[in-house]
Amino acid sequence: MAERKRGTVRDLRRDNRSVLLRALYFGDPRSRQELSAETGLSPASVSNVVRDLMNEGIAVEVGSVDSDGGRPRVLLRVNPAYGHVIGVDVGETRVQIELFDLAMAERAKADYPLDRGHDPGEVVTRILEGIDAVLADGGADPASVLGVGIGVPGVVRQRPEVIVDAQTFGWSSVPLERLLREGLPDGPTGTPLPLLIDNGANTMGRAELWFGSGRGARNAIIGLIGSGVGSAVIRDGSPDNGADASAGEWGHTPLIVDGRRCRCGNVGCLEAYVGAEAMLERYVEAGGDPLPGDQETALARLVLDAATPGTTAARLVDETVAFLGASIGGLINLLAPERIILGGWAGLLLGDRYLAELRAAASRHSLRHLYASTSIELCRLGPDAVALGAATLPLDRFLDG
Incomplete structure (x- = not known):
C-alpha cells in the first residue's frame, strides 16, 4: 500500500505541474492568484509548483500589477530561453529543419533539396545535417x-x-x-534526445490548432495540399489518427471512378487531380507546354496564367477548384466539422486566389445546414506550418511535466 501511495502522490504532483505549465504557456503572463483561479489548484499547490519551476529556470517573473489594497501581484510566464525544440518537415522535394525557442520564435532554419528523390538514406542524412546546421547557426547548445x-x-x-x-x-x-x-546528440540530461515522428499533415494540424486558424476549435479538418494531398482530423480538440494511425489520407479518397492513375497505385484519387504534381501533369495532358522551374515555381506560373480566361491554364485550374470544392463538400457531409482549414504551399497558392470559388463549390456539394455551420479558411501559419507543428511534439511532451 505504501508504494501505491507514493506513486499516487508523484502522479498528482506531475499533473499539477503540467496543468500550471500549460496555463502559463498558452495564456498571457499572470499572477499566482490568477493561476489558482484558472486551474482550480489551491494557492498552496500553485506556490509550490511555481517555486519549483522558477528554481529550474522554466518560469520567470515579467512584471507586476496592483492588487486591491495589498502588495502588487507578480506576473509569471514560461521562460523562452529555457531551452529549444527542433521541427523537421520531410517534404516531397526538400527537407526543412527549424530551431525554435520555447516561445516558438524561429532561431535558425536550414533547407535541403532531395537530390536522390525519396531515398531514406538521403532523407536521414539531410535531417542530421540540418540539425547540426541550425544548432550552429542559432548558437544553441545541443544540451x-x-x-x-x-x-x-x-x-x-x-x-x-x-x-x-x-x-x-x-x-x-x-x-x-x-x-x-x-546520429542524434544526447538530450539535456545525457539521455537519448527525444525524437517524435508523425504524419506531416498531422503536425501542420497541431500547429494550426495551437497557434493558427484552428485555435479554439473542437472539431476541424486541416488539409495539406502540396505535391500530394493529406489532412489532419481534429476531434474534441485533439488529433484523431484512427485505429491504426492512418486516418487523414484525404488525398486517396475516390474522386473519379476509373480515373487517372494516382501515385499510390490506385485510380481516381483526389490527389491524382488536385495535388501539385498531378495539376502540372494534367496541364501538359490538356495541351499545355511543360512549365519551367521546380514544382512550386511551375505551379505559381500555372495559377498566374489561369487569370487569363479561356486559356488551357484557366480551364485546368477552374476544374481543379471544382474538384477540390466538391471534395470539401463531401468532408462537410461526412464529418460536420466546425472548420475546414486549407494549408500547404499549393493549398495556399490556390486558396489565396480562389477561396470564394472553393466555398461556392463546397456549398453546391454539401447539405445546407451542415455547410452553414462550417467555416472554410486558410492556414494562417504559411508553408512552414509542418515544421512548426513538428516542433510542438517535443514541446507538448515538455509541458506534460
Missing part, C-alpha cells in the same frame, strides 16, 4: 534541445518502434527512428 519533432508523409506506426509506410515515396516499413537515432 538545451528538449527534443526533435519530424513530420513525414504516409502512415506512421509508433509501436514497437517508429515505422513509416509512405506509398507515394516508395517507403515500406522504413525504421526512420532507428536510422536517425545513431
Whole structure:
C-alpha cells in the first residue's frame, strides 16, 4: 500500500505541474492568484509548483500589477530561453529543419533539396545535417534541445518502434527512428534526445490548432495540399489518427471512378487531380507546354496564367477548384466539422486566389445546414506550418511535466 501511495502522490504532483505549465504557456503572463483561479489548484499547490519551476529556470517573473489594497501581484510566464525544440518537415522535394525557442520564435532554419528523390538514406542524412546546421547557426547548445519533432508523409506506426509506410515515396516499413537515432546528440540530461515522428499533415494540424486558424476549435479538418494531398482530423480538440494511425489520407479518397492513375497505385484519387504534381501533369495532358522551374515555381506560373480566361491554364485550374470544392463538400457531409482549414504551399497558392470559388463549390456539394455551420479558411501559419507543428511534439511532451 505504501508504494501505491507514493506513486499516487508523484502522479498528482506531475499533473499539477503540467496543468500550471500549460496555463502559463498558452495564456498571457499572470499572477499566482490568477493561476489558482484558472486551474482550480489551491494557492498552496500553485506556490509550490511555481517555486519549483522558477528554481529550474522554466518560469520567470515579467512584471507586476496592483492588487486591491495589498502588495502588487507578480506576473509569471514560461521562460523562452529555457531551452529549444527542433521541427523537421520531410517534404516531397526538400527537407526543412527549424530551431525554435520555447516561445516558438524561429532561431535558425536550414533547407535541403532531395537530390536522390525519396531515398531514406538521403532523407536521414539531410535531417542530421540540418540539425547540426541550425544548432550552429542559432548558437544553441545541443544540451538545451528538449527534443526533435519530424513530420513525414504516409502512415506512421509508433509501436514497437517508429515505422513509416509512405506509398507515394516508395517507403515500406522504413525504421526512420532507428536510422536517425545513431546520429542524434544526447538530450539535456545525457539521455537519448527525444525524437517524435508523425504524419506531416498531422503536425501542420497541431500547429494550426495551437497557434493558427484552428485555435479554439473542437472539431476541424486541416488539409495539406502540396505535391500530394493529406489532412489532419481534429476531434474534441485533439488529433484523431484512427485505429491504426492512418486516418487523414484525404488525398486517396475516390474522386473519379476509373480515373487517372494516382501515385499510390490506385485510380481516381483526389490527389491524382488536385495535388501539385498531378495539376502540372494534367496541364501538359490538356495541351499545355511543360512549365519551367521546380514544382512550386511551375505551379505559381500555372495559377498566374489561369487569370487569363479561356486559356488551357484557366480551364485546368477552374476544374481543379471544382474538384477540390466538391471534395470539401463531401468532408462537410461526412464529418460536420466546425472548420475546414486549407494549408500547404499549393493549398495556399490556390486558396489565396480562389477561396470564394472553393466555398461556392463546397456549398453546391454539401447539405445546407451542415455547410452553414462550417467555416472554410486558410492556414494562417504559411508553408512552414509542418515544421512548426513538428516542433510542438517535443514541446507538448515538455509541458506534460
